[in-house]
Amino acid sequence: MITTTNPATGQPLASYEPMTPAAVEEAVHRGSIVAANWGRTALESRLEALTRLAALLRQRSPSLAGLITAEMGKPIAEAEGEIEKSAVTAEYYAAQAPAILADEPVDVGSARAWISYEPIGLVLAVMPWNFPVWQVLRFAVPTLAAGNGVLLKHSPNVTGAALALQQLFVDAGFSAGLVTTLVVDEADVPSTIEGLIADERIAAVTLTGSNRAGAAVGAAAGRAAKRSVLELGGSDAFVVLADADVEAAAAAAVRARFTNSGQSCVCAKRFIVEAAVADEFLDRFIAGVEALKLGDPADRAVTLGPLARDDLRTVLQRQVEESVAAGAKLVTGGSAVDGPGYYFEPTILTGTGPGMPAFDEETFGPVAAVAVAADVEEAVTLAGATQYGLGLSVWSRERGVEVARRITSGAAFVNAVVASDPRVPFGGTKNSGYGRELSVAGIREFTNTRTYWVA
Template sequence: MTQTITTINPATGAELSRYDMMTGDEVNAAIAACHTAFEAWRDRPVAERAEVIRAIGGALRARKDELAELMTAEMGKLVSQCRDEIELCAGICDWTAEQGPEALADERRDLVSGGKGIVQYAPIGVIYGIQPWNFPCYQVVRYSIANLMAGNSVLLKHAANVTGSGEMIAEIYRAGGLPDDLFTVLRISHDQSNDVIEHDLVRGVTLTGSPAAGRTIAERAGRALKKTVLELGSNDAYIVLEDADISKAVTQCVLGRVYNNGETCVAAKRFIVVDAIYDRFREAFVEAMQAVQYGDPMGDEARIGPMARKDLRDDLHEQVERSVAGGASIACGGEVPDGPGYFYPATVLEDVRPGQPAYDDELFGPVAALIHAKDENDAMRIANDSRFGLGGAIFSGNQDRAIELARKFDTGMVFINGFGLAQPDMPFGGVKDSGYGREHGGFGMKEFVNVKGISLM
């Protein structure tokens, strides 16, 4: 009997579609075909690859509305944010096509021995990506476009609840002129995924997911001596100093907490505010969070839609309850609403301290942890008192001071006086339990290449 994947609309709980899962033989055939496609693609001049990448960006824009509506139906984010996400993805294609030929060009060196040297960035083969549901298009584009530009071929295991989005992205890539089988969607189970990692034709593995998943994937890939890139979770700290513009800080902190329904790895989660302005910030922040309305993600009125799955909402609410049991208090929100769909209100917890999920863990939904700090040094101590290290932010009226303070932030990314997501021309990635490796900014194109040294004697 053929196993199926069923997608569910989180705003209503209604079934959307069913997709047949692949058999082991179908998976092996798909990997072999992907490798064959790689053998031709790697010999295409980099400039030709760039033109295909650029055309994929155009194809994404051409089907933006259709893909955005499917993404919203499958995982519940606001349809306007889905359109923004697709525009970002098209921009990644544009930037990669523009910068790729230079980034991947051979480098010529004068050797200390007196000879000449050439450094080549050679593609290595099939790269396997395991991706989550929270940015159904971006998570795929982020790793696949960089690797296609580098000359590799790509396999995708997308999250089951956004299977339709993964399939449509594959269609769009082909519409942009990408050769058949070069980008292949695998509809598979976790056990089958383990077999893919170990397959002889798979040369690298990249995952966006939880730290637990990262450990499992890295261990399995490591046993097979295959490189991994991991982008994992975080509980990013947003530090608000006494010279900050409080109005701007509140606006950006609320945006950073509720954007994408609060289901973002590099999102504002812990809000660390110095004592000198804590009360003023707290009053304005709680008022602004209370005003955040949830509702139909296809409409224009709601600021947040439903969480992507019922189990995710249940897990988030349990974290809130355990935090309260540990001494936190609820300033607003914190109750599961009645009615259909997997909605959760914008919530603020205060009296947050170590030992509570709101302090120690990642709350993947619209729940904010508000934390006192004595001063700037105490704020940075609290910010770095985390096993995570993906992103963070500093709000200060003195930009130079904030830049210096950013040097002490033990994270891969720091945003100053604003909430930030990904940018094509800046590195993206984290440290500690938030993973390793970098994407964007040209770095992703060189994560899965053979940096080959050729010495002319």
């Protein structure tokens, strides 16, 4: 059985029977047929379903947000924000898909020619637990708008949310089988995913998750010569230059690191501050972090919930202790909280740099690594000293864009916190993956860009 657990209490929530191989086969068979029919459905009808989906998301926000909070510990206000963001994305594609997917005429002289964006079929999605609804919807909404079907393998600790999403699509008027959740025993996941990718009925695969999982999925997709999108880990830099609005930067830094208890690929992880403003930034940053309220995520006054699983605390504790042993200074926090639930103190480490786990690795929890740079050149060097390349935040009144251009990332935000938005593409570089979600790129990722030439 697959059992979900409330990370605020450590107590079990519900148990689910894993699907048999025969049930997985039936889901693929049915999904491929329904997806083919969906691809032949008029675009207008597909987009009307997205509009209904947005309305239903808002209608069911209390129950969906409550399920997110119960299964993975997200503070309730943030869970509600996740639902609203998903609804906004459905509305965005309902409005913009006609223009994005329209045939594009090409002047070739004597013949008629155009480019068409056509559906490819059933797409396998391997999704993580940290944004149980948003991670799925930001992929599924444009994929469905383009005329494809979705086969969802969600994380086991949010199985309730995964099944609720499957029902949500049906209730919004999407055909049963068009979006199917696979409930697979954890031990069988690698072989099941590899087999699905090799299956000719699966047109493509997308994964958001760890680098290890991404390497396995990318390799399997390569062997099958199938399109893949990988959104992997991140260790985003938050760079504060000497000419920054330090008060604004410090306030934003607290949000950037500790939203979702620091469990986000685009949470700022490494704070690189130019020496001239380092003391002021740290004073303000520490005060902001110490003002966070740790506790029951169902309590609206709480701003920092538990980690989603106990093993995540173990990893985080190791990263903190090894970084301190390597020379980092523990300013605040640094330990798991005694008692029920999987809580970890909001933590700040200073004096960090390359060679320390808190700087080199992705810290998936409420731990901030601060490094002081002597000047802009050193700040650029430190920001780029990472295997990852997902997001970047630069704070400067004059030099933000100039500095951002010198640091590799999938997105660069100047005087703003890194975030995903349906209007702009989202994705990484280097070990943070490849391919894009959202915006024009996200809906076209899983289409056949087809040339027509009529003489």
